[in-house]
Amino acid sequence: MLYTHFYGYAMSICLRYSYSKDEALEILNDSFMKVFNNILKYNENLSFKSWLRRIIINTSIDYYRKNQKHRHTLNIEVARNEEYRLDIIDDLSVEDILKLLNELPNQYRIIFNLYEIEGYSHKEIAKMLEIPESTSRTNLARAKKKLRILFHQNFDYEIEYERAV
Amino acid sequence: MKELFDERLSQKIRQTFDKHEEPYNAQGWEMMKQQMQAQKSGKVRALLLSLPAKVAAAAVLVLGGVFTYHAINSNESSLKPLQAKRNKTIQQKSFEGVQVLPPSLDGEHVAQHQGEKSVGNTNNPAPGKVQTGTQSKDARVILASNALPETTLPKANKKVEKTLVSPKQINQMRRKDLVVGYDVNTLTALNTVTQSTGQNQMIPAVIRANYLPVKRSKVSAQEEVNLKSSPFKIGLVVSSLVNYSDKGEKDSQVNMGGGLLSEISLSKRLSITSGVLLTRQSLEMSRPADLPKFTTSQSLGSNQVFANRSQEQSRSVRMQFVGLDIPVNLQYHLGKNVNQGLYVSLGLSSMAYLQEDYTHTTRETIQRQVYKPGGVTDPTIETYVSETNLKSNPESLSRFDFARMLNLSMGMKYMVAQHMQILIEPFLKFPIGSLTNEQLRFGSAGVNLRCSFTGVRRH
Numbered sequence: 001m002l003y004t005h006f007y008g009y010a011m012s013i014c015l016r017y018s019y020s021k022d023e024a025l026e027i028l029n030d031s032f033m034k035v036f037n038n039i040l041k042y043n044e045n046l047s048f049k050s051w052l053r054r055i056i057i058n059t060s061i062d063y064y065r066k067n068q069k070h071r072h073t074l075n076i077e078v079a080r081n082e083e084y085r086l087d088i089i090d091d092l093s094v095e096d097i098l099k100l101l102n103e104l105p106n107q108y109r110i111i112f113n114l115y116e117i118e119g120y121s122h123k124e125i126a127k128m129l130e131i132p133e134s135t136s137r138t139n140l141a142r143a144k145k146k147l148r149i150l151f152h153q154n155f156d157y158e159i160e161y162e163r164a165v
Numbered sequence: 166m167k168e169l170f171d172e173r174l175s176q177k178i179r180q181t182f183d184k185h186e187e188p189y190n191a192q193g194w195e196m197m198k199q200q201m202q203a204q205k206s207g208k209v210r211a212l213l214l215s216l217p218a219k220v221a222a223a224a225v226l227v228l229g230g231v232f233t234y235h236a237i238n239s240n241e242s243s244l245k246p247l248q249a250k251r252n253k254t255i256q257q258k259s260f261e262g263v264q265v266l267p268p269s270l271d272g273e274h275v276a277q278h279q280g281e282k283s284v285g286n287t288n289n290p291a292p293g294k295v296q297t298g299t300q301s302k303d304a305r306v307i308l309a310s311n312a313l314p315e316t317t318l319p320k321a322n323k324k325v326e327k328t329l330v331s332p333k334q335i336n337q338m339r340r341k342d343l344v345v346g347y348d349v350n351t352l353t354a355l356n357t358v359t360q361s362t363g364q365n366q367m368i369p370a371v372i373r374a375n376y377l378p379v380k381r382s383k384v385s386a387q388e389e390v391n392l393k394s395s396p397f398k399i400g401l402v403v404s405s406l407v408n409y410s411d412k413g414e415k416d417s418q419v420n421m422g423g424g425l426l427s428e429i430s431l432s433k434r435l436s437i438t439s440g441v442l443l444t445r446q447s448l449e450m451s452r453p454a455d456l457p458k459f460t461t462s463q464s465l466g467s468n469q470v471f472a473n474r475s476q477e478q479s480r481s482v483r484m485q486f487v488g489l490d491i492p493v494n495l496q497y498h499l500g501k502n503v504n505q506g507l508y509v510s511l512g513l514s515s516m517a518y519l520q521e522d523y524t525h526t527t528r529e530t531i532q533r534q535v536y537k538p539g540g541v542t543d544p545t546i547e548t549y550v551s552e553t554n555l556k557s558n559p560e561s562l563s564r565f566d567f568a569r570m571l572n573l574s575m576g577m578k579y580m581v582a583q584h585m586q587i588l589i590e591p592f593l594k595f596p597i598g599s600l601t602n603e604q605l606r607f608g609s610a611g612v613n614l615r616c617s618f619t620g621v622r623r624h
Binding site for chain 1: 167169170171173174175177178179181182185186187188189190192193194196197200201204
């Protein structure tokens with residue numbers, strides 16, 4: 001069955017765009033509904049995974065638009081110490097990464113996912129999210145900065161940091 | 166340094182998720198099934214809300230109205246008089262003359278007493294008696310009499326003359342002797358004179374139908390429904406129905422009706438519905454056939470004598486009318502949401518009749534025994550069927566049956582738009598009194614399709 005076969009792959013994408021497994025499941029099912037309803041439009045010359053991935057991303061963006069009013073933007077914490085331990089990065093598990101991503105504000109996270117992981121350009125992201133391109137760039141930068149802070153907070157205990165007011 | 170960190174972190178995230186696949190969770194598919202089910206019902210709702218669905222609903226209502234109109238207009242042409250059945254030796258003539266009995270089946274049948282003379286005796290034919298003799302080669306039974314008792318019938322109610330003609334004419338006949346009279350509506354014999362049924366004796370025959378007028382009540386067919394109270398709905402109704410009698414007779418013809426119905430809320434769940442429906446209804450019902458059984462004997466000539474004996478009688482009435490059904494029903498919603506769901510309805514209907522057509526059919530099986538002279542051989546037996554059709558067309562709106570029908574129904578209400586509901590309502594109408602000018606008891610069963618609109622006010 002299509003759903004069972006691609007569940008793991010699709011769910012891993014959905015988790016990056018959602019704050020909980022329930023939300024991820026909702027996005028996943030919405031995406032599969034679109035797949036089932038538009039299966040005749042699928043071009044067999046292309047990879048099904050790519051098609052499914054695109055549908056999931058679009059569904060996630062729709063979900064983000066629908067729920068963005070309910071999300072709160074967190075204050076940006078600024079790290080005082082700019083020292084980094086790159087070796088710790090390699091030890092991160094899926095759960096660790098999801099924990100980091102879940103602490104990002106929604107718009108930061110979605111732009112980070114689209115740019116860094118999916119490989120979209122700022123122009124494409126701006127079009128998809130209906131935001132200015134500059135906003136996409138700014139939010140990506142802030143997302144990365146936030147991830148650094150979160151990383152230090154959660155995994156690099158030897159580096160001191162403090163919260164900016 | 167931080168750029169390198171960001172790049173490494175992004176790369177790690179990308180690689181991790183590329184490799185990672187979440188374990189399958191069956192709960193996801195269960196949710197998916199529910200979602201698909203919901204989508205399916207949503208599609209149905211969307212279909213109902215769509216413009217084509219609204220156009221289709223309107224088309225159904227219009228077609229129903231056109232069909233009803235056509236049925237009403239073609240009502241007259243469908244009422245072709247039934248032809249009298251012919252048999253070997255007896256023809257029934259002048260049937261067309263019977264149908265002119267406006268406004269109803271009025272009158273009484275009168276039988277004529279035929280002569281008593283034995284074969285060969287042609288002298289002194291007594292009035293009212295048919296004299297038969299050996300020279301007679303034909304036999305004719307006269308079914309009309311000019312010597313009927315005085316009635317108070319209006320001039321329009323013409324006396325009916327019917328003649329049964331056999332292939333051979335009888336020499337003499339008498340008309341004036343009244344033998345049997347009966348009211349055709351009740352078929353109760355009024356006056357019967359019987360005579361011996363010997364081989365050579367003259368026996369009375371049914372010869373005349375004369376009809377008593379049906380009483381009419383001049384009642385207005387208007388019943389106004391007060392729609393001024395504020396929370397109400399109004400809608401169009403198309404109805405398909407089949408008539409039945411309280412004896413269990415059903416009509417094979419599906420009739421149509423249509424009209425307007427309004428609904429006024431009395432409380433949250435209780436409402437009253439009323440309106441006017443133009444309906445066409447039809448039914449064939451059997452009626453008591455207590456015609457007097459008779460026996461006659463005649464001479465056929467050549468020394469042959471026959472005797473007619475009435476054996477089997479049946480009577481029925483075919484009703485067809487177009488009328489106004491004015492229901493007043495109480496409607497109770499079983500669910501909390503009064504805009505959709507199940508409801509039951511109970512009430513009474515009044516009827517006014519715009520056009521009524523009735524065809525009374527009387528069938529009689531007559532056995533004839535032909536005796537040859539000498540009485541040595543057994544008589545030859547022949548069987549004939551005589552059928553008489555009588556039509557009547559009472560005047561329009563000549564009767565109003567107030568609250569003579571009990572309405573029972575249970576229906577489903579669907580909210581298809583913000584101000585529009587579709588109601589599918591199977592119903593049963595049960596007679597609680599006699600209906601129509603012919604005092605018939607019949608009901609109907611069918612389905613109402615109602616399109617109801619809210620937020621409309623009539624002043």
